[in-house]
Amino acid sequence: MALIERDEALASLEELLAGAATGRGRVALVSGTVATGKSELLHRFAEQAIELGVLAITATGSRLERDLPLGVLGQLIQDAPLTAQERERATALLAEGADGMNGVPSGDPQAETLGQADAQIIHALCMVLLELSERCPLLIVVDDVHHADRASLLCLAYLSRRVRFARIVVVFSHSDHGRSAETFFQTELLRQPHCRRVALTLLSREGVTAFVTRELGQEPAERFSEDWYAFSGGNPLLITALVEDHRDAVRSSGGAPDGPAVGDRYGKAVLSCLHRGGPRMVRVARGLAVLGELDVLDRLLGGGRGDVAQGLRSLTTAGLISLGRFRHEAARAAVLAEVDTRERMDLHRRAAELAYEGGAPASAVAEHLLQADRVDRPWVVPVLEDAARSALREGRVESAVAYLRLASHECTDEQDRVRITTMLVRAEWRINPGAPAAHLAELTDAMQRGSLRGGDAVVLARALLWHGRFDDARDVFEHLNESGAAADPETVTELLIARPWLRSTHPVFLSHMRPVTAEQGHAAIVSVAAIRRLDTALALSEVLAKGPQDKAVDTVERILRGCRLDEMSMDTVESALLALTYGERPDKAAPWCDLFSVEASSRHAPSRQARLAAIRAEMAIRQGDMPSAEQHARTALEIIPPSSWGVAAGGPLGSLVVAAAAMGRYEVAHAQLDRPVLDAMFQTRYGLTYLHARGRYSLATDHPALALRDFRLCGELMEEWGIDVPGLIPWRVEAAEACLRMGREEEARRLVEEQLRRCGPATPRAQGMAMRLLAATGELRHRPMLLHQAGDLLQSAGDRYELSRVLVDLAEAYHALGEFRRAEMIVSRARTVAQECRAEPLVRGLSRSDGGGGGEDSPVLEQGEPAVVLSDAERRVAVLAASGYTNREIAGKLYLTVSTVEQHLTRTYRKLNITRRADLPSSFELGGSRV
Secondary structure (H helix, E strand, O other): OOOEOHHHHHHHHHHHHHHHOOOOOEEEEEEEOOOOOHHHHHHHHHHHHHHOOOEEEEEEOOHHHOOOOOHHHHHHHHHOOOOHHHHHHHHHHHHHHHHHHOOOOOOOOOOHHHHHOOHHHHHHHHHHHHHHHHHOOEEEEEEOHHHOOHHHHHHHHHHHHHOOOOOEEEEEEEEOOOOOOOOHHHHHHHOOOOEEEEEEOOOOHHHHHHHHHHHHOHHHHHHHHHHHHHHHOOOHHHHHHHHHHHHHHHHHHOOOOOOOOOOHHHHHHHHHHHHHHOHHHHHHHHHHHHHOOOOOHHHHHOOOHHHHHHHHHHHHHOOOEEOOEEOOHHHHHHHHHHOOHHHHHHHHHHHHHHHHHOOOOHHHHHHHHHHOOOOOOOOHHHHHHHHHHHHHHOOOHHHHHHHHHHHHHHOOOHHHHHHHHHHHHHHHHOOOOOOOHHHHHHHHHHHHOOOOOHHHHHHHHHHHHHOOOHHHHHHHHHHHHHHOHHHOHHHHHHHHHHHHHHHHHOHHHHHHOOOOOHHHHHHHOOOHHHHHHHHHHHHHHHHHHHOOOHHHHHHHHHHHHOOOOOOOOHHHHHHHHHHHHHOOOHHHHHHHHHHHHHHHHHOOOHHHHHHHHHHHHHHHHHOOOHHHHHHHHHHHHHHOOHHHHHHHHHHHHHHHHHHHHHOOOHHHHHHHHOOOOOHHHHHOHHHHHHHHHHHHHHHHOOOHHHHHHHHHHHHHHHHHHOOOOOOOOOHHHHHHHHHHHOOOHHHHHHHHHHHHHHOOOOOHHHHHHHHHHHHHHOOHHHHHHHHHHHHHHHHHHOOHHHHHHHHHHHHHHHHHOOOHHHHHHHHHHHHHHHHHHOOHHHHHHHHHHOOOOOOOOOOEOOOOOOOOEOOHHHHHHHHHHHOOOOHHHHHHHHOOOHHHHHHHHHHHHHHHOOOOHHHOOHHHOHHHOOO
């Protein structure tokens, strides 16, 4: 008959029960794979028979009990409700029959030994059941009859021939695959006219949908039934497991999952199907799980092609695989997890050998090598190296690291192992720069033994510098100078590129490198990648030495247009982006940085993501976008912990501190400055960034002396290293502001004028910042003009934060000059720009200027005094002014600039609604004041 699904099969079996009460016995042979749910079907059928008043007795065949004579028939006798006398007689018959049949072979049911069975005992045992049916209609169910012992099969065949006119329905189930799929028993049954064959199939798509609808409802069925059909192939056991996984997901999350849930129950159901299918099915499934494809599966398992083909057919008909692959990765994972470790490693070893012999890609061979025990073959290390290079090109950095670690472990040649370890350092660097630290000692020892190539020695030196191990790095450079390794073209290339890189990042180390002659350099640089690395390193070095260069901008933009984050180009990208950033063109650099960040993310290169985020934070600082600067700096420090940043930690930490201080988040800035940093950092460019940030925080928290110390140290280092350009850090402007806070106006003016002499049309940001401070040191009547110029410069530079500071000063200047309408207009604009930058200290200052309420640090005048709020600074100035001191005398006493005194008085007059110092309340005089 045609294959039918489970519900149809159940209806077909129910028809048989109708004739049982009238003495029309029937036999049914239910066939199907382990996936069709035969056992569940028989269980439901037996339950329905009991509800109809039919007595059901059951037994189950087992592979482990196949050699137990009359074992299955004994199960039926034990399950039957016999009288004590009948049970005693049946038990004796079973014992006598088992004794007589011990030693009868169970291999071939059609062997000549069939005649050895005692027909009288078989007849007597069957009569026990036939007599029972006379008292009550009887249903006999034997599941997995293909696993029954031969003696029981003889009895069951005998019984089946005699139930035609008895009130008995007999139902057997057997598997369509595996051992004893075609036996004398099936032949004997199917030639009987009262026997019906019921062949089950897997559920169809419609059947799966109906099942899921019945179990979970319409909405989950519409969403997930198609996926579940694809994952199960219609296997009822797997469908049931997927439904239970869904219920588990709903219970754990409190709502329906976004996608089809595939959990532990599914994996266990897969294993259940396999073990019910027999050893051959399990063995083929394990081989397929290890190999991942059908090619050479028969050679992997070491069996005949026929056995493997039969196993694959069984797996396919069971719904476990499709087109030679598991229907879901969870199925493959469950099969692999069950395999003994030693067996799994052995399978992977053989799979690696077969893959290599078959010319498979290096990555396919390497994946098996990772899971295998030791494969002692000369091709292992080269294959792992090739696989690592391919993985790095494709962005699979974790895989590359795993391949290289195994290659290093398997390699027996010291020089090759050192080369592999250097590759490993580069690969691990792309995940976390702190990871390669464990290999640095090994590479240093190899260098001392002469096993490290010159180019690899430069890589080692750069890694040592990153981690602040300057003495060790100095030894590497001296070793390169003394060993004459510069004759190696690769070494010459690396040294040639290292010089401008060191000049930009670790200037103190230039003296430890022997210069490369022009002839050597010209002969060594042969690859496009090396030329790009050199050109961008030179461009960055030029910008830091001479300021913005149009030629450098054109060069790096041209290189960026053709650059991608492959194995060696991160240095190229980093140098190019920094050349634009320090060349006061962050507007050009930011889109490129964002593009490369997306690429780094897609290539799973956390280290590159973090380094790009740190650079992006520096760009945001120069654009006055403090919220973005904080976000990017935090991202950099979250992807790579500060401890792994080495001396480069000053970059993201500095940006975060500057942004947090500008936004008034002083506790955040303080927490970052509390982090431990390497002392060696202050011998690098990153230390300059950190010093500048610490100075900005000190200024923001009213510690100008501390700020001045950091700014001066920063300037001394920049001058010493030959990178004293305003695009890097305009330290003279910052120091001038600290001097003004301390009342050292002349010194501030000298610093500002020196800064302006170093600025030009290509440095509008630094020039605008300097013009703001120049206005603060000059006469009140000249300030608006200077501040307007500063605002125009900063507007063109795109620095919104510095522009907001200029606008605040401009508003105060107009107030001091009595131009209140202009001042209010500027205040409105200043507030808008400051709010865009989230510069809360500036916003609060503008609110006080508008007469808004003060905070806890703004003392309220006592009763009898004007009902206004003055800041501490305003009150101190007002007290001295009311006592008759001139503005210059007040500035000297309070360590302020004259212009700052004027600004405080202007705000005080406005708050008190007066126009001159003679109108100051008498309570402000020294004698009656709480100064």
